[in-house]
Amino acid sequence: xxxLVLLSISIVVATAVYLSLSRDLFRVVIxxxxxxxxxxxxxxxxxxxxxxxxxxxxxxxxxPAAAVANPLVQALVLTAIVISFALLCFALVLGAALRAEAxxxxxxxMHAAEPVAxxxxxxxxxxx
Amino acid sequence: xxxxxxxLVPLLTAVVTVILQRHQRVQQGFSIAGAAILLLxxxxxxxxxxxxxxxxxxxxxxxxxxxIELVADRLSALMVVITAVLGLxxxxxxxxxxxxxxxxxxxxxxxxxxxxxxxxxxxxxxxFNLYVWFELILITVLGLLVVHDGFRHQEAAFKYFxxxxxxxxxxxxxxxxxxxxxxxxxxxxxxxxxxxxELKAAIPVYVAMLMSAFLLKAAAFPLFFWLPASYHTxxxxxxxxxxxxxxxxxxxxxxxxxxxxxVDQPAIFYEALGWIAVATMISGVLGAAYHWDLRRILAxxxxxxxxxxxxxxALATPAGGSAGVFFMVHxxxxxxxxxxxxxxxxxxxGHYDLRRIGGLYPARPLLAILFLVAGFSLVGIPPSSGFWGxxxxxxxxxxxxxxxxxxxxxxxxxxxxxxxxxxWLEGFWKPDPRGAVLTGSTSHLGTAYAVVLVLVMLLLxxxxxPEPLIRYTDAATAYLWQGSAP
Numbered sequence: 001x002x003x004l005v006l007l008s009i010s011i012v013v014a015t016a017v018y019l020s021l022s023r024d025l026f027r028v029v030i031x032x033x034x035x036x037x038x039x040x041x042x043x044x045x046x047x048x049x050x051x052x053x054x055x056x057x058x059x060x061x062x063x064p065a066a067a068v069a070n071p072l073v074q075a076l077v078l079t080a081i082v083i084s085f086a087l088l089c090f091a092l093v094l095g096a097a098l099r100a101e102a103x104x105x106x107x108x109x110m111h112a113a114e115p116v117a118x119x120x121x122x123x124x125x126x127x128x
Numbered sequence: 129x130x131x132x133x134x135x136l137v138p139l140l141t142a143v144v145t146v147i148l149q150r151h152q153r154v155q156q157g158f159s160i161a162g163a164a165i166l167l168l169x170x171x172x173x174x175x176x177x178x179x180x181x182x183x184x185x186x187x188x189x190x191x192x193x194x195x196i197e198l199v200a201d202r203l204s205a206l207m208v209v210i211t212a213v214l215g216l217x218x219x220x221x222x223x224x225x226x227x228x229x230x231x232x233x234x235x236x237x238x239x240x241x242x243x244x245x246x247x248x249x250x251x252x253x254x255x256f257n258l259y260v261w262f263e264l265i266l267i268t269v270l271g272l273l274v275v276h277d278g279f280r281h282q283e284a285a286f287k288y289f290x291x292x293x294x295x296x297x298x299x300x301x302x303x304x305x306x307x308x309x310x311x312x313x314x315x316x317x318x319x320x321x322x323x324x325x326e327l328k329a330a331i332p333v334y335v336a337m338l339m340s341a342f343l344l345k346a347a348a349f350p351l352f353f354w355l356p357a358s359y360h361t362x363x364x365x366x367x368x369x370x371x372x373x374x375x376x377x378x379x380x381x382x383x384x385x386x387x388x389x390x391v392d393q394p395a396i397f398y399e400a401l402g403w404i405a406v407a408t409m410i411s412g413v414l415g416a417a418y419h420w421d422l423r424r425i426l427a428x429x430x431x432x433x434x435x436x437x438x439x440x441x442a443l444a445t446p447a448g449g450s451a452g453v454f455f456m457v458h459x460x461x462x463x464x465x466x467x468x469x470x471x472x473x474x475x476x477x478g479h480y481d482l483r484r485i486g487g488l489y490p491a492r493p494l495l496a497i498l499f500l501v502a503g504f505s506l507v508g509i510p511p512s513s514g515f516w517g518x519x520x521x522x523x524x525x526x527x528x529x530x531x532x533x534x535x536x537x538x539x540x541x542x543x544x545x546x547x548x549x550x551x552w553l554e555g556f557w558k559p560d561p562r563g564a565v566l567t568g569s570t571s572h573l574g575t576a577y578a579v580v581l582v583l584v585m586l587l588l589x590x591x592x593x594p595e596p597l598i599r600y601t602d603a604a605t606a607y608l609w610q611g612s613a614p
Contacts, residue, residue: 039301125481
């Protein structure tokens with residue numbers, strides 16, 4: 001189980017790094033969100049795959065009788081998923097706005113914040 | 129309850145300002161009142177930690193180390209106070225007509241959200257909780273970047289997002305690995321667990337991941353490119369808050385984790401950190417020397433000053449930590465003051481580009497004097513606060529026989545002087561290239577001047593009478609790298 005998860009994490013990380021190094025705006029966003037998914041799996045794997053029993057206690061119990069799944073990592077992953085989903089939505093809207101204004105999704109064309117110098121010796125002037 | 133106030137007060141203010149978004153004046157009033165209450169709570173917290181030492185709150189009715197723990201000690205209380213001072217100052221400055229770029233209805237909620245996130249990152253003693261606060265910092269800064277309409281803001285936000293997101297994910301991966309290895313997330317629990325001999329081999333790898341993530345967040349060489357790509361698109365008050373605080377929170381967390389939790393790490397880490405610090409100083413100051421836009425010059429100086437703070441972490445002694453914290457307090461105030469002065473210069477002279485403006489000294493002598501104090505403080509000319517910060521830092525590097533680090537830190541000071549003199553000569557001294565004499569009224573700049581004046585007075589007092597602050601930071605950092613919590 002651990003080996004299988006490890007293998008899938010490494011495949012997802014490799015794909016994510018490839019995508020986020022791209023010059024295409026949306027590939028960067030997808031790459032970063034895939035990297036987030038891979039790291040969520042890392043968090044999940046950090047809790048070990050000891051058991052598939054849900055970590056639920058009967059009211060009379062103080063501690064589970066048999067091994068149960070680690071509930072902490074589930075809580076951590078849930079938090080991380082919520083956060084990364086919000087950021088993914090934000091990044092997609094931002095990317096769409098940038099694409100609409102620049103007319104291109106090539107990150108090399110993004111020079112509005114850092115204009116190219118018009119003179120080799122002097123830095124460019126910025127708008128206010 | 130008091131420990132929670134730096135989180136609850138700004139969060140509550142954020143909610144109130146969201147509700148009041150249709151009534152701009154009322155919203156502004158509540159926003160400033162919220163920041164003032166935050167400052168009072170922070171001062172109370174500092175007073176409390178001064179007399180009682182460490183205050184800890186375990187949330188959720190769980191026993192430690194399972195609960196999320198918030199800890200206020202002298203170090204975090206001082207940082208919370210500085211955050212609150214800056215927050216209040218920026219919100220008051222926002223009422224003036226200096227470069228505030230209009231007032232979007234979501235500006236105040238986002239600013240208070242940022243204050244809450246910074247407060248959380250300063251106070252938390254739980255690694256995963258720290259990750260959540262850093263995500264909250266990231267999302268509020270992104271909001272503040274895009275709240276001002278315009279292509280260049282969105283573009284800056286995208287660059288900021290891509291690189292910082294990577295840093296946060298690296299941080300989360302390190303958190304997961306540390307949890308998987310030690311079974312702990314609480315700082316004290318981790319500090320105990322990493323001492324186990326059977327874990328000694330694995331821990332440094334994860335600490336290196338953690339360090340890389342925070343070096344990215346702190347804008348250290350060579351991972352700082354997101355900072356000069358995005359910061360200069362912000363209007364002056366927001367820039368003062370973000371530029372003054374966010375990168376320093378990264379260094380603060382690094383100091384805390386290295387000095388309190390992962391105390392016993394291989395010497396190569398500190399060696400590397402020292403050289404990264406020096407490279408950060410030099411690359412930042414050289415970047416600043418090239419630019420002519422006030423905001424870009426000052427943004428590059430943030431990078432340069434981060435180098436000094438990292439040097440303090442690399443020295444890895446209580447004295448080094450104390451010098452670092454002193455320098456951090458000075459630097460946050462000086463940096464914010466300079467950004468706010470730049471905003472007034474923009475309103476008065478009409479442009480941020482030094483080639484286009486001039487003649488501010490005869491027209492606005494008070495502004496010139498304020499700039500002189502803040503600028504020379506950043507350089508570290510005695511008896512300014514920057515002098516004492518650099519003095520303590522260089523002294524400690526020489527004591528540890530790190531002559532190269534100390535010497536280069538001094539040399540970078542000269543290059544910082546070059547930048548400040550450039551702003552002085554071009555912006556204040558030379559006649560206005562447009563031939564105009566500045567006669568615009570300053571009637572709506574009163575609050576802006578008042579805020580800058582207060583910040584500059586704080587710098588002056590720290591410079592002329594540094595003894596209390598040095599004693600405070602000595603006491604606050606005495607336990608770092610000693611292997612035991614206070």
